[in-house]
Amino acid sequence: MSKKKQTKSGENRRQFLKKTGTAAAAVAALKVPVYGAGQAPSANVKGANEKIVVGYVGVGGRGFGAHVRQMRQNAEENNIAQAAVCDVSTHRSNNAKNYITRESKDKVDAYTDYRKLIERKDIDAVVCSTVDHWHTRICVESMESGKDVYIEKPMTRYLGEAYELYDAVKRSKRKVQVGSQITSCGNFAKAAELIAQGKMGPLVLAQGSYMRNNPKGEWNYRLQDWATKGDIQWTTGGGKIGWLREDMKQIDFNADHYFRWRKYLPYCAGLLGDLVPHRLFPLMRATGNAEFPSRVVCLGTRKITPDRDV
Structure with missing residues (x-):
C-alpha cells in the first residue's frame, strides 16, 4: 500500500x-x-x-x-x-x-x-x-x-x-x-504519569513478551456438545446471518473452526491482531506514544502444531 x-x-x-x-x-x-x-x-x-x-x-x-x-x-x-x-x-x-x-x-x-x-x-x-x-x-x-x-x-x-x-x-x-x-490497568496509567513528568529519565527501551508453548496446542478450546448445526446458524444467505460470511469459502459446519477460530485464516487477524495488542497497547499508553513501531521482527514456526494457519 x-x-x-x-x-x-x-x-x-x-x-x-x-x-x-x-x-x-x-x-x-x-x-x-x-x-x-x-x-x-x-x-x-x-x-x-x-x-x-x-x-x-x-x-x-x-x-x-x-x-x-x-x-x-x-x-x-x-x-x-x-x-x-x-x-x-x-x-x-x-x-x-x-x-x-x-x-x-x-x-x-x-x-x-x-x-x-x-x-x-x-x-x-x-x-x-x-x-x-x-x-x-x-x-x-x-x-x-x-x-x-x-x-x-x-x-x-x-x-x-x-x-x-x-x-x-x-x-x-x-x-x-x-x-x-x-x-x-492502573500501573500503566501511573507509568505514563511518571514518564510525562520526566521522573523516569530518558525513555530508551520498552519491552514485552509472550510464551505460548502450550503442550496441548494453543487455542484448542474444548469442543462442547451443544454446538451443532441445529443450534448454530452456520451460513449467511437467504435472508439469514450466519457464522460464516457470504464472501468466505463455504464449508460444512465445523466445531473445530467454530470454537478454535483463532487457529484459522481468514477468521482471525493472526498473532499480530490477537496477542501483540496485549503487549503493545499498554506500552504505547505508558510511553505516551501513539505511533506503531517502525520495525518489527517476528521469529517462530508452526512445526509443533501444524494443524493450523496461526
Whole structure:
C-alpha cells in the first residue's frame, strides 16, 4: 500500500495510525467497559438520570464473561440497562438472556440476527465481541444506526477494513472504543504519569513478551456438545446471518473452526491482531506514544502444531 494512501475522510496512513493508536491505547482505568459519563449519548439525547441502554452482539466466551456478566455486576454504578443479546448460537443467546433476567429486572430480548438488534431505536450502545471477521460490518452498521460501539480487539483483520471503520466513525460522529482490557490497568496509567513528568529519565527501551508453548496446542478450546448445526446458524444467505460470511469459502459446519477460530485464516487477524495488542497497547499508553513501531521482527514456526494457519 502506498504511504500516501488516504481514507475517504482525507487522513493519510500516518495520521490514521496515530489517531487510531491513541484511541486504542487511551482507555480509562476502569475494570469494565463503561458507557455513561464522558461518553457521547446515542442519537436519542438522554437526561442525566436516564440509563444507557446496551445491546451485545456475540455472547460467547469473551462476550458473556468479560461484557455481559461484568457489566451486569457493575450496572447500577454505571447506570446501564441491558436490553438485548445476539449470537448465531441459540444456546449462547439464550444463556446470556437467562443470566440477565435472573440477575436483574431488565427486560432483555435474544436474537440470532444482529440486524434486528441494531435497528432498535431504544439501544444506545453496542458491544461487539464476535469472531474477528464480523467486526467491521457489525460496527459500521451499528454506527450508521446511531449507536456508539465498544469493540473487542482486534478492531479489524486488515488495514482496508480499518479504513472502512474509521471512515464510518468520521461520517456518523459516533464514539468507538477498541478494547484491550489490560491497557486499562492502573500501573500503566501511573507509568505514563511518571514518564510525562520526566521522573523516569530518558525513555530508551520498552519491552514485552509472550510464551505460548502450550503442550496441548494453543487455542484448542474444548469442543462442547451443544454446538451443532441445529443450534448454530452456520451460513449467511437467504435472508439469514450466519457464522460464516457470504464472501468466505463455504464449508460444512465445523466445531473445530467454530470454537478454535483463532487457529484459522481468514477468521482471525493472526498473532499480530490477537496477542501483540496485549503487549503493545499498554506500552504505547505508558510511553505516551501513539505511533506503531517502525520495525518489527517476528521469529517462530508452526512445526509443533501444524494443524493450523496461526
